[in-house]
Amino acid sequence: MESFQITHFNLRETLYSGQFFNFREEVNGLYTIVNGGDIFQVKQEENMIYYVGVDKNYLIDFFGLDFDEKKLSYFSDDVYFKEAFTLYRGLKIMNIDLFQTIISFVCSAASNQKKIENNIRLISKTFGTFNEKFDRHTFPTPEQILLEGNTLDLLLECKVGYRAKYILSICKFLVEQPTYLHEILRGDYTTSHKLLMNLPGIGSKVADCICLFGLHHMQAFPVDTWIKKILSTWYGIEGSQKHLELQAKEKFGDYGGYIQQYLFHYAREKKLL
């Protein structure tokens, strides 16, 4: 295995923070990770990262290791963020395969982390390409998902429930419009968010998660049930979904997504609220 040194990175904390759902822990802290068509293994021991299957630059991009934390200094006086950052520094915002992120967060609606992980694992196993070296399946392309005739039934076997029809429609849409994912990748935050909202099963919150974890648009601030409680209890911000989104963008600024992830992780881990 190759290796490199890194400070202020926590692999486990990052993987389990609810951004990413396609990994498996092997023995003693070794993780096998599926990111779109790429499969690789990573392990952390203190400040060393050991890896096989991809190169160092890939991991820096995937785990967002080049993010300059000084950019968050404008919010460092906030008591809740300060506490969360002290506890969980090393939690990074990832940069995950776009299509996999889209499907993952379509599955996230009214679900939970364990269920989403199971959905994504089953979708990989059912539609993806088997990789002998790592004994895992890639995450499929839209074409691969449509390849089987009875896609809807197969998706239901992946236990995605009512989200199956959304996934099927999204795959058809993306196959009919082959440049659409590139347009999403190329656009700025506002453009990408709009393009994502055109897809069935994707509303404002899911689009923001995809913008943040799949496109690294740091100003995306997903307002979910946890964040609603946080905004209300800690910051006295209440109102409609639209109102909360606007207020949050104003309060948390250009790197609101990063701050949001710390607050979210902190509230969940400590079982606050």
Place this chain on the structure above:
DNA sequence: TACCAGGTAAAAG
């Protein structure tokens, strides 16, 4: 057994 889960879309007010 109920109720809820990193919501969305469609129906109804």
Place this chain on the structure above:
DNA sequence: CTTTTACATGGT
């Protein structure tokens, strides 16, 4: 334009 409800499934 705002509020309510159905939607599949599994965790707690």
